[in-house]
Amino acid sequence: MVLLKHVHVALSAAAAALGSALFIAFNSFYQRRVWAPQRDYCTISEEEEETVRRQVLVLGLDGAGKSSVLQGLSRSGPDTEPRTEQRSQPTRPTRGFNFISLRVPRCQIDFLEIGGGEDLRGYWSDYLRRTHILVFIVDSSDWSRLSVAKSELHRLLGAEPQLPVVVLANKQDKAGAASISELREALSLQSVSEERKLFLLAAQLDPDAIPKNSTTGLQSFQDLLQQLV
């Protein structure tokens, strides 16, 4: 059993590594076609080729809402209301990685999610070095695992002391969800050095409520990232 578990973890790691390599190769090869919020696809002109690329690493425990956030970002432009036909699709646990690219003025932001399952968390820090911003997503209603989220977050903070961090307090729509001030305390954010750029934002991506209520927090999140990149 132990051997099988090791083989499984090794295979997951290999899949994540291979996935990342393919992701980089794919992006280099197809960098002339990127998704733009206001247009379906745009071809980058010579002038636009000076656009900088930034990587945002999206981490957090399994089920926190990482894939849902990426899906939400790819569905809504800067000021578009969610449309009925753009209802979110159910997400599945990410077993390796997941990515999207967003085009904002003068910048292409590559979002890379690594799955949050226990067997994948050990590989998170391998991806920090190439990252410009860390987004750490927390399920605000999952009180029983806030302490695990806290240790994982502080492990990452310790590994990259300079990296700007955005903590997204997701699932604010759920009954009993921790408030922003409760999360600041539960995640010990007050102990983080004042020199680090650290932000705590609320979000709610309830797949059933989104078409009715466009206040998901994703717009503020995207605006903040644009400021940081």
Ligand SMILES: Nc1nc2c(ncn2[C@@H]2O[C@H](COP(=O)(O)OP(=O)(O)OP(=O)(O)O)[C@@H](O)[C@H]2O)c(=O)[nH]1
């Ligand atoms: N009520 C509610 N449900 C949410 C919210 N965000 C995500 N979910 C649901 O939470 C579940 C897990 O979301 P995912 O986006 O797959 O979570 P993940 O962080 O990508 O998980 P892994 O890929 O396993 O690491 C899905 O059923 C989502 O529909 C939210 O803000 N509110």
Ligand SMILES: [Mg+2]
């Ligand atoms: Mg996922």
